[in-house]
Amino acid sequence: MFELPEYTILANQMTKTMKSKVIKNASLGNSPHKFVWYNRTHEEFARLMYKKTVGDAYVRGRWLFMEMLPGHILVLGECGGKILFHQEQKYVPKKYHLLINFTDGTAFTVTTQMWGAMELYKKGEELNRKYIKDMKITPTDKDFxxxxFNKLIDECNGTDVNSTKGLLTQNQLIPGLGNSIAQDILFNAQLGPKHPLNNLSTQQRKRLYDSIRKTLQEIIAKNGRYDEYDLMGNKGKYIRIMDKNSSGKPCMKCKTKIEKIQYLGGACYYCPQCQI
Ligand SMILES: [Zn+2]
Known part of the structure; x- marks a missing residue:
């Protein structure tokens, strides 16, 4: 699944590569998939996208927005899989869930592995969509x-979110983070996944905040995680610190064996020595 850094990279590449291109034709998938969420019929989508010009692409949490000028916006949300630009239409994969052919012979496809929203809105109406409407501040935004962040932690008091991992992954309190990136954020912050939120010291809060920002910046700078693809089909160069490959191996800082636990709907890998 894409998380915030991959979406950020994709949006930057999309703006750079596709802005001002004109749509020759567009279609929804040729590979029916029950977990792809569309809000338009095939005919409606083709008609509304015809002759549109691509504007800017940008990200909020796990949602990618691509302006279709005039007047519309394409929304890709919570997808995994591949979002690809093709230099020539002959490189378009056989199966896809969304296809745009441009007048200059290039193309764009989205193929999701598990689920994902591929929706077209009149500009402004996307803001009323569930999950987008009440989305909290994305951690790469200047308002984060x-x-x-401190207030966000305080507001968890008395709710079902009571640990560091919970803060990072539950209820999209910090939009765009998932189980995978949360592991490295916690390692960099030297905090265990079960560390209770209500006894984080000021210093630990600050460390967690800094780690969120720095870990995201690092993953973006390295073009995403090694197991995800960018718009050009290139794999990311960010090697995850804490994942299934590190389980049982020595910690890179202190050589203690990395432990694995199941916690809050997913595996957690952490160093019992460095992360308290
Ligand atoms: Zn360690």
């Missing part, structure tokens, strides 16, 4: 300040 330490002061805001």
């Amino acid at each position: 300040t330490y002061q805001y």
Whole structure:
């Protein structure tokens, strides 16, 4: 599944590569898939996309927005799989869930592995969509300040979110983070996944905040995680610190054996020595 860094990279590449291109024709999938969420019929989508010009692409959490000018916006949400630009239409994969052919002979496809939203809205109406409407501040935004983060932790008091991993992965409190990136954020912050939120010291809160920002920046700088693809089909160069490959191996800092536990709907890998 794409998380915030991959979506950020994709949006930057999409703006750079596809802005100002004109749509020759567009279609929804040729590979029916019950977990792909569309909000238009095939005919409607083809008609509304015809002759549109691509504008800017941008990200909020796990949602990618691509302007279709004039007046519309394509929304790709919570997808995994591949979002690809093709230099020539002959490189379009056999199966896809969304296809755009441009007048200059290039193309764009989205193929999701598990689920994902591929929806077209009149600009502005996407803001009323469930999950987008009440989305909290994305951690790469300038408004995601330490002061805001501190308040977010305080607001968890008395809710079902009571641990560091919970803060990072439950209820999209910090949009765009998932189980995978949360592991490395916690390692970099030297905090265990079960560390209770209500006894984080000021220093630990600050460390967690810094780690969120720095870990995301690092993954973006390395073009995403090694097991995800960018718009050109290139794999990312960010090697995850804490994942299934590190389980049982020595910690890179202290050589203690990395442990694996099941916690909050997914495996957690952590160093019992470095992460308290
Ligand atoms: Zn360690």
